[in-house]
Amino acid sequence: MKQETVVLDHGSGGKISHSMVSEMILPAFDNPLLATLDDGAELNIDGRRLAFSTDSYVVDPIFFPGGNIGDLAVNGTVNDIAMCGAKPLYLSVGLIIEEGFPTEDLKTILATMGEAAKKAGVMVVTGDTKVVPKGKADKIFINTSGVGVIPPGVNVSGQMAKPGDKIIVSGTIADHGVTVLSSREGLKFGSDIQTDSAPLGAMVEKIIGSGGDVHVLRDPTRGGVGTTLNEIASQSGVGMRILEDALPVKGAVAGMCELLGFDPLYLANEGKLLAIVAPEDADKVLEVIQQDEFGADAVIIGEVVAEDPGKVFLETTIGGSRIIDMLTGEQLPRIC
């Protein structure tokens, strides 16, 4: 890191975040479990395999169409555990609250978290609360950690994508990113777009249960589908070809992206997964995803190739092609 101080880009989930992880965080904790850089760690305890993951939530605004920071915090960690192929079971919740925060809002957020946990089939079993003086935090920050059990025989990882594999996305992309951006102060556009925040444990269970040869599961949150595919391509040492025409984007979301100059490929999702599956099983897996409550719009968006390892290419609607790089910096709106 050449910067003397931490800048917002370090938290974007893009290139600079990755360099901070590899240059500062990995060396500090140096161990093979962390080094896999998957959504959660796989722990082997007396032959039992557990998935363990943590995430902090600092979204602004804390309330937005379709949800709030509470269900985001539950679903986010539940999904990170599920992406290890595990069944999420237990969560911890850490609250950091700014002095002066309305108790009504806190009650609402906690109630939402309770409902989200119930829906996801997990129990919140431990927690912590801290209050900091006014101005020392912005309203409320939430950390959740969680564990789940990986069923015997299940083996998914970002390192396992193979040439020929099909890439499935479980529904429309960029819904959450556009929702938060458009409800952020200063963006006064009316719209019926809402967050896609949802627990994906049941969907993953169906995917595993289908018996299909699934190599990678990943939820494309911060950094979006574009950044996530790049991570997998470089972890697995493979290339990828994505079809622009196949990418599912809601009309209103696409419109908002046009208006603000955002690329939906780099906007966050909170209730979607990418499944990379052996070609012969792709249709079977796609079908079970589509049968899930949150997977009706699932489609195959492309495939893994041997050429151009570490790179992701998009075949455009007009028959051209371009590279999809990892996000650099926060996406910023155009000025002309």
Added chain:
Amino acid sequence: MSIKHVEEYRDGGLARELAAAIKSVTTREIRLMEVCGTHTMAIFRHGIRTVLPKEITLLSGPGCPVCVTSQRDIDCFIALTSLENVIVATFGDLMRVPGTVSSLQKEKAKGCDVRIVYSVFDAVEIAAENPDKEVVFCAVGFETTTPTVAASILMAQQRKVPNFSIHSAHKTTPAALGALMETPGVAIDGFILPGHVSVITGTDGYREVFERYQVPSAITGFEPVDILTAILMLVQQTAAGKPALENAYPRAVSQAGNTKAIQIMAQVFETCDATWRGIGVIPESGMTLKPEFRSFDALERFDLEVPQGGEPKGCACGEILMGLKTPEHCPLYKRSCTPAHPVGPCMVSSEGSCAAYYRYSS
């Protein structure tokens, strides 16, 4: 992935037909310049180069407002952040542009009050809500942005928001085209003229510069069919040896342009000589507040200590903005200059040609 009214302009079949027509008309090497940064991005985003014959070279022009903003103006914006009681409001693209010693982003990280706004009117709001603070808006942009900034000045005047001011680095597009054509070594066979700017200027805005230099010109929008249509117009004009000023974007651009916007711009701003990054001073190419609005000029209001500094050594932004070089030919490109650690603004702005090449070239 498109919105309804643009679907027909992203029609794959139509785009392929246009590409075939372009190929059949192209008989020699042709160098076309897309003046606007949004076109540069759209050309990459839709993979347009990959469907054109190899004889056609597309060059990025001086149409990214952040990229052409002089180092001194950037340093002024940064210097404003260090003043007591001042909130600096800016469009996001300027945040990471490196000045001589810092950037807005770095000053924000150090605790200075720098706020990203999506509209200049939000900056006026911030001023109205913080009467005990001064709010300065970093005004960059072409004819697309200048009218709204002019309107914000009138609004601040009318609503009596005296603590709002701007530092204007606004520039005009036609003046830059003229300067380009006067530059030795510049070889351009045709201009793809900007869509958004032309909505304001109309085709009339380019008439004078077209009459003087007789370079094939086509105004167009940002969808693949728009861009390919303009390229077809330009190769046809070149093949026939008959330069023309054509409009491939009639759904948005009229002959006279947006007269109301032009009028409000003329009410508040007047032209001045302006320094373009890497190019130098272009006479009458900038927009400064008229004397009766000078009280909204941040440079009149504050005593600024601006560091003396030139453009970074080796940075080829200027030659790139004039189509004399492409980013790969800059000694810093992909070496010391990357989107994560940009040296020049062409690598920072989402519409800068270096950022576009970096992001989209394999």
